[in-house]
Amino acid sequence: MLDCDEVMERLYQFLDRELSEAELAEVRAHLDACPPCRDRFTFEQNVLRRVGTCCRQLSAPPSLVEKVRRMCDQ
Amino acid sequence: MNQDQSATSRSELQEEALSHIDALYRTAYRMTGNAMDAEDLVQETYLRAFRSLHQFRPGTNLRAWLFKILTNAFINDYRKRSRRPRSTSLDNVEDYYLYSHLIDSGIQPASSRPEDEVLANIPDEAVIAALDSLPDEFRQVVLLADVEGFSYREIADIMSTPVGTVMSRLHRARRRLQSAILQAYTAAPCSVGSDGDACDARLR
Ligand SMILES: [Zn+2]
Numbered sequence: 001m002l003d004c005d006e007v008m009e010r011l012y013q014f015l016d017r018e019l020s021e022a023e024l025a026e027v028r029a030h031l032d033a034c035p036p037c038r039d040r041f042t043f044e045q046n047v048l049r050r051v052g053t054c055c056r057q058l059s060a061p062p063s064l065v066e067k068v069r070r071m072c073d074q
Numbered sequence: 075m076n077q078d079q080s081a082t083s084r085s086e087l088q089e090e091a092l093s094h095i096d097a098l099y100r101t102a103y104r105m106t107g108n109a110m111d112a113e114d115l116v117q118e119t120y121l122r123a124f125r126s127l128h129q130f131r132p133g134t135n136l137r138a139w140l141f142k143i144l145t146n147a148f149i150n151d152y153r154k155r156s157r158r159p160r161s162t163s164l165d166n167v168e169d170y171y172l173y174s175h176l177i178d179s180g181i182q183p184a185s186s187r188p189e190d191e192v193l194a195n196i197p198d199e200a201v202i203a204a205l206d207s208l209p210d211e212f213r214q215v216v217l218l219a220d221v222e223g224f225s226y227r228e229i230a231d232i233m234s235t236p237v238g239t240v241m242s243r244l245h246r247a248r249r250r251l252q253s254a255i256l257q258a259y260t261a262a263p264c265s266v267g268s269d270g271d272a273c274d275a276r277l278r
Contacts (some may be wrong), residue, residue: 043173048220054201058101064113067244068120072088
């Protein structure tokens with residue numbers, strides 16, 4: 001089984017869904033058995049999600065959408 | 075392929091490209107730092123995309139293709155004529171994890187997971203300001219991964235860098251972002267961990 005340091009090394013790849021099925025299972029097994037790492041992963045995930053939701057509040061102004069639409073073939 | 079077919083797929087592609095305008099705009103806004111330059115950059119992106127639409131291979135990722143065009147336009151066009159001071163100091167700032175800092179600061183637990191409360195109490199503006207303070211390459215990798223949800227492979231293609239570079243850059247960028255968030259947070263009158271009692275109200 002992976003130890004805490006090895007699991008931390010895989011933190012972002014885990015959260016980014018960039019691990020193979022086998023690696024994913026190893027990390028999950030550790031997290032199921034280790035509350036501190038689980039808390040840590042949850043916190044990191046919340047930070048990343050927070051950045052995402054903050055930035056996605058912005059949308060293109062209607063005038064820009066109209067300009068680009070006019071660039072399309074008729 | 076007859077004329078009608080290619081005309082149809084071309085207008086379909088344009089329609090699909092247009093559906094990504096919000097994502098391109100919010101990325102352009104965070105990269106340039108203002109609405110006017112963001113609009114110019116997005117227009118330039120669509121201009122280039124529509125001009126080279128015949129080079130786009132149907133079935134591949136149109137969204138990633140548009141972001142690659144945006145990135146190239148930003149680097150080759152925008153940044154060269156920009157007077158915006160670039161933050162390029164990759165070193166001399168300590169990188170640390172927000173989590174470790176919060177845990178080490180010995181916050182009085184108001185719940186079983188006090189660090190989540192701290193995060194919830196950080197205003198959106200502080201998160202955005204922290205992101206804006208990152209060097210361009212760091213900011214962009216965070217935008218592509220955490221805001222737009224691109225995979226490492228897609229980001230590598232968009233930024234024309236190896237996947238390994240994307241991973242290390244993303245890792246450093248996220249740590250830098252966390253320390254910047256904490257700095258923005260502690261810049262407020264009451265700081266985390268410096269005086270536990272005085273901060274309790276903020277942390278709850
Ligand atoms: Zn552990």
